[in-house]
Amino acid sequence: MPELLYPLDSTKKFTDQKLVGHNRWHPDIPPVATIAPGAEFRVHVREWFDGEIHNDDSAEDVRAAPLSTVHCLSGPFAVEGAEPGDLLIVDILEIGPIPQEDSGPLAGQGWGYTGIFPTDNGGGFLTEHFPDAYKAIWDFSGHTTSSRHISGVRFTGIMHPGLMGTAPSHELLTTWNTREAALIATDPQRVPPLALPPEPRDAVLGALIGADYDRVAAQAARTAPPRENGGNQDIKNLTRGSRVFYPVFVPGANLSVGDLHFSQGDGEITFCGAIEMGGFIDLRVDVIKNGMALYGVTENAVFQPGNEGPVYSEWLAFSGTSVTLDGEQRYLDSQLAFERACLHAIDYLSKFGYSREQAYLLLGAAPIEGRFSGVVDIPNSCATIYIPTAIFDFPITPTAGGPVRIDPGMGAPHATR
DSSP states (O other), X not given: OOEEEEOOOTTSOGGGSXXXXXXXXXTTSOOSEEEOTTOEEEEEEOOTTTTOSXXXXXXXXXXXXXXXXXXXXXXXXXXXXXXXXXXXXXXXXXXXXXXXXXXXOOTTSSEEEEEEOOGGGTOOTTTTTOXXXXXXXXXXXXXXXXXXXXXXXXXXXXXXXXXXXXXXXXXXXXXXXXXXXXXXXTSTTOSSOSSOOOOXXXXXXXXXXXXXXXXXXXXXEESSSXXXXXXXXXXXXXOTXXXXXXXXXXXXXXXXXXXXXXXXXXXXXXXEEEEEOOEEEEEEEEEETTHHHHHTOXXXXXXXXXXXXXXXXXXXXXXXXXXXXTOOBOSSOHHHXXXXXHXXXXXXXXXXXXXXXXXXXXXXXXXXXXXXXXXXXXXXXXXXXXXXXXXXXXXXXXXXXXXXXXXXXXXXXXXXX
């Protein structure tokens, strides 16, 4: 086992740990450790809400989830010799949930969760259609999972970090805050908001205290969106065996990781759409000097996906085009086309006995494939959703006999706004 550089005590809150991580991006957050190029190390990772979501049959915790506290990131980790303009190589060697023998009833200890966030607390991709809070608990058995809230389904997880990235420079941080503030100003009262500005309340900034903490808390960027440093990309294919190349913006690169997922469908469409868990991740780091200029990688992460995960050979796919539910034609609106594909899949699954909320949760958690299949045939973009048929324990393909109605289970716990 690689050296454990960032341990977590499952019985303690994120802010009470021996090494305190962070939940904002800022170049002045000090690293918790320095790593030599080529080194392998293990990191414990807290579930993104630090234990606020519970293994029960209520969605009140999702309705009231404190978004100002996320994400709980492990790090930063400085890499010896890394300088602005380099590329940081990060290899994902191993990943898994919290060992069940650890004490404390936290997500990752044999279970995880998927949530539909209410519109007034973050929303989701289909929040106009699903404005209220719902939740599904998933039980782990080795590498497979099933849910008492969505019956008839079992699948192998594609474990991956939802969030990993390097620290921004002061200049890049200013760019983020400026452009996102300008977006918010176009509709400042929108619910959910167009972006999340710096929020000093609940900011966790590692070892910073006093005046340094106050200054950084007022400037630090929220971790919700993906940006030039990688960040919250929620790419389900960053599994074991993946290699990621991150731009370096500060001396040491200051790599951080968090938001581990047991599984996820492309898009993580419910916002808390993956199966969220706490756990561990083993990494190896190295540096390509002047790599940003050598390869033209200046504002994005590049990655080689891992070759592990479930292999499916049969799929049922749903398509959508850029026409609204009211029949309004939009010009090559790929986002709308993807939305329509999701809604078509949800309508289809509801014919088998699932509620529409159960189907929505399933699309977020299961290893579905989402694609922009056509983006040039004016006026309609075409997006597609591929569902592996093997995850169901009953047939879901169309037949002359019609859909087989199943018992959908106890249903997804619900909380009103």
